[in-house]
Amino acid sequence: MLYRDLLEETFLAILSNKVRSGLTALGIVIGIGSVVAMMSIGQGATADITSNIQSLGSNLLIVSPGSQGGVGSNVRQGQGSAQTLVLSDSDAIKENISSAVSVAPTVSTKKQVIYKTNNTNTSIYGVDAEYLVIKNLEMEFGNFISDSVKRNSRVAVLGPTARDDLFGENVDPVGESIKIDTQKFTVIGVTQAKGGTGFGSSDDLIYIPLTTAQTYFTGSEVLSNISVQVESEELMVVAQNEINTLLLERHKISNSEEADFSIMNQSDIMDTVSSVTGALTLLLGAIAGISLVVGGIGIMNMMLTTVTERTREIGLRKSLGAKRKDITMQFLMESIVLTVVGGVIGIFFGWAVSWLVGKFGDMTTVVTFSSIFLSFGVSAFIGLVFGYYPARNAASLNPIEALRYE
């Protein structure tokens, strides 16, 4: 049988029972659609987080307090829960590590912030001037905390989200005064939005001078972390080792396994995060995949019914000289065309859903080519797998018995 004829036969057969074919294909539409939509949400989250991490700055090392037993344990202990990193450590890095271009010691805490009747609970970062350089921050209004700012002065720079919460969108709040916890602060600037939502956003926070934060909020020399910008990518490993040695010496620890701090670089962070988001995407895809399997079972069910209903036709075709292969191909083609058509519609459907989620759901969604190709391949594969058994049943019918079938 020629392929053109095979396709023609297939479409005639599918169209001869439009309602049933439509409903069966709908199962695949929903299955593929949810896979595409779910994957787009997973991949959107990945893209979000990745861009947030990249926006941290380039060639960055982050020294955090707490034991070093790998990234996982660091996360478990939580940044800043151990009190092993102090301002003099930061100064020592600045003095001794030649490849460290900028060093930004940071303390962070969460406080209630009030402007008039508006209030928000947000992160307060105690930083100095170098923070601006390391994090690639740019100003929307006013200035960042500079070296000329006096020790312990109560000035604040707002992240754009914090500004929106307190003053409203696009307002220039420079010169206004806000209350952080019980202290009055004067707003001296607003940073530009760095984009990204949710996890790791650098927009929803307030910067104050490091000394101010230590004096009024954390009450000690303890740091939450130290960000170190290294001169070049090639020097990252050297710098990491040098800082490690320096801090071990300062903390009087001889066994590096017992270090009370950890040093992470961007790619470490990226690895951790992408393994988490990868698992998330897979999980979402797998949940959606279940509906795809249900759709495939629907196809198989319909094809089995079709084969039974058309037993006589199969007998006739065999009597006219159709071979096993001809019959197999005919029924296999029907299920493949159904699933592929359902799959293509499903891709558009999933795309539309992910667009709607992105637009109205305050979530980033990304429909990638790979997820489209994957869905398309999966739908054709499902047609093949779930269509094979009914098609083989049809092909193995005995022509005499098939012709006598009532």
Place this chain on the structure above:
Amino acid sequence: MIECKNISKTYKSGAAETKALKNVSFKIKEGEFVAIIGQSGSGKSTLMNIIGALDVPSNGSYFLDGSDISSLSEDELADIRKKKIGFVFQSFNLLKRTSVLRNVVLPLIYEEMDKKKREELARKALRGVDLSEDHFFHLSNQLSGGQMQRVAIARALVNDPAIILADEPTGNLDSKTGDIILKTFIDLNKKGKTIILITHEQSIAEYASRIITLKDGEIIEDFDNNEKSKLIPILKNK
């Protein structure tokens, strides 16, 4: 062109055995019009299935055009059917909701013939059974029984097979329509087609030039009906 040598067919279902054919031997030459007659259960359909290469005998040999096809595989038999046999069934077996033309074209699709040529052949076959052009694009289920059976005959003819096998072709038709179908077979036979007609009615068998009578799976009579068949009125009328 057809030679059956000591053909037997035994159906086994569980412990029960049915001997549908017992040591049947006969020859049919090209251009003959043979009726196979016998009571229900006498083995007519079983014999037709073997002659039509739908089934193989349990014992004995079946030669079609000189080659033994009694032990071919399923797909090899399909090839024989495609090239040499045209079937006409009691219940027509047309594809429903499918045009007359497409029904007739169907065997040629399996021959991988190109579209233009096969439609030409289908039209020719339909004209050969006196079906008017108006009906070519009607759906098969919109036709009358007589028209359906003529479409089925056209389908059997379209690939120009050596043998037309018809199992009770008039069984679902009234006698007047049945006569038209029989006349179609007689005309085809006059043009040189070998026709094997299976029936349980003597009156229908009388149209054939040779009558083979089966009883309990055995041939009990092989009768030359040539002279008598010419006296049947339907032949004189046209």
